[in-house]
Amino acid sequence: MRIIALAAALVIALPLAAQEAANPMQDSATWEVLRPDILGDTIPQDAGNSLTLDAPFRAHDPALVPVRLRQPEGAAPLEELVLVVDENPAPVAATLTLGPAMHPLDLELRVRVERYSNIRAIARDDKGANLMAGRFVRATGGCAAPAAKDAAAALARMGQMRLQPLAQEGDRRRVKLMLRHPNYSGLQRDQVTLLNIPAHFIDHLEVWQGEDRLLEVVGGISVSEDPVYEFSFRDNGHPDLRVRATDTNGNVFDRRLPLG
Numbered sequence: 001m002r003i004i005a006l007a008a009a010l011v012i013a014l015p016l017a018a019q020e021a022a023n024p025m026q027d028s029a030t031w032e033v034l035r036p037d038i039l040g041d042t043i044p045q046d047a048g049n050s051l052t053l054d055a056p057f058r059a060h061d062p063a064l065v066p067v068r069l070r071q072p073e074g075a076a077p078l079e080e081l082v083l084v085v086d087e088n089p090a091p092v093a094a095t096l097t098l099g100p101a102m103h104p105l106d107l108e109l110r111v112r113v114e115r116y117s118n119i120r121a122i123a124r125d126d127k128g129a130n131l132m133a134g135r136f137v138r139a140t141g142g143c144a145a146p147a148a149k150d151a152a153a154a155l156a157r158m159g160q161m162r163l164q165p166l167a168q169e170g171d172r173r174r175v176k177l178m179l180r181h182p183n184y185s186g187l188q189r190d191q192v193t194l195l196n197i198p199a200h201f202i203d204h205l206e207v208w209q210g211e212d213r214l215l216e217v218v219g220g221i222s223v224s225e226d227p228v229y230e231f232s233f234r235d236n237g238h239p240d241l242r243v244r245a246t247d248t249n250g251n252v253f254d255r256r257l258p259l260g
Contacts, residue, residue, distance in 0.1 A: 023057045025118045025134040030086045038082060038092065039130065044122050047131035050075040051105070053121045055135040062142030064110045064224050069121055069133075071104035076125040078105055085222050087117035089143055089187065093222035099214045101234040106174070107215075108231070110224040112142035112185065144187040147225060151190070151197075154182040154225075161243055163257035166230070173235040173259070177207065178228050179245060185221040202227060205245045210238030235259075 054068040069081065077100065083093045093111050111119070120134030147154060160180040167174045179202065186199030205217040205227075214233050238259075245253045 023055075023136045023138075025120060026136045028086050028118050030091075031084075031118065031120070034084065034086065034091055038084065039122065042130050044130040044132035047121075047123070047133040050125075051078070051121065051123055051131050051133045053119065053133040053135055055119050055137050057138065059113060059137055059139035059142070062113050062139035063145040063148075065113050065119075065137060065139055065142065066108055066110055067119060068106075068108040070106050073104055075104055076127055076129070077103040078123045078125050081105075081121055081123040083109075083111070084120050084122065085111060085113055085117050086120070088112070088114045088222050089185075090220045090222060092220055094220065095218045097216040099212055099233075101209070101212055101214055101236065102231065103234075106232040107229065109227065109229050111222050112145070112224055113137055113139035113222075114143040115140050143185045143221065144189075146188060146191060147182055147184070147197075149182070149225075151182070154180075158182065159245075159251065159253035161253065161255045161257060163241060163243075163259070165260045168235070171235050172232055174230070174232040175241070175259070176228060176230040177241075177243065177257075178226065179205075179243075179253075180226055181245075181247065183221070183223055183225045183227060187221075200247060200249055202245050202247050205229075205243070208242040208244075209233070209236055209240075212236055212238075214241075 052070050059065045078098050081096045084091050085093050116138050118134050118136050120132055122132045124130055157180040162178045164176040166176055181202050183201040184197045184199055188197050190197055201221055202219055207215040240256045240258045243255050
């Protein structure tokens with residue numbers, strides 16, 4: 001009995017990081033159905049250490065699940081990356097086109113997860129290879145979760161942006177880009193009328209430093225409310241970033257944000 005109790009205590013005492021490291025992707029019949037629509041006949045290779053996707057073992061908030069995409073020094077540059085949440089109503093969360101200054105990739109964003117699901121990134125490198133990395137995340141109800149802010153406040157602040165410089169090492173700079181937008185998924189209900197709120201989300205985002213395009217994101221309903229993108233890039237010396245976003249209602253938000 002003492003041995004059993006000790007073993008149980010050791011399991012409970014496992015560091016959270018160790019638990020999170022134990023959430024590899026699982027076999028998914030859903031992915032086998034989705035794959036031809038997303039990749040055609042292409043079978044992606046396991047990315048191994050050339051691309052990693054980190055996401056929590058169990059999401060604290062299913063509407064705000066952090067996903068971090070990273071490459072080590074020396075990995076082949078990535079040109080495009082598709083982020084997929086297998087079990088979401090609209091599985092393709094975002095398609096990212098990456099400028100040369102983003103290499104090696106280190107980017108984090110937040111997504112909604114509707115039910116237990118693999119989150120996977122399929123990337124095409126500059127040699128044409130398709131690589132895949134991912135995690136299995138336990139979360140429920142993220143796409144239909146009520147908005148965190150009331151509708152009037154969300155609409156009043158829609159389109160506001162803020163850039164937070166985080167770190168600089170040599171010519172590499174890391175920033176956090178925060179946008180105000182309700183990013184309604186179409187599955188949430190108005191808490192007064194109990195009717196579904198129509199889908200209304202940022203569908204296109206571009207980030208430039210001077211003449212260099214760093215990042216282009218074609219987004220869907222799986223990107224969280226008030227999107228946040230934290231990323232590193234090679235600084236070309238231009239004093240600000242230009243951010244241009246459009247949403248599904250035809251609104252255009254165009255800002256210049258000083259790097260400080």
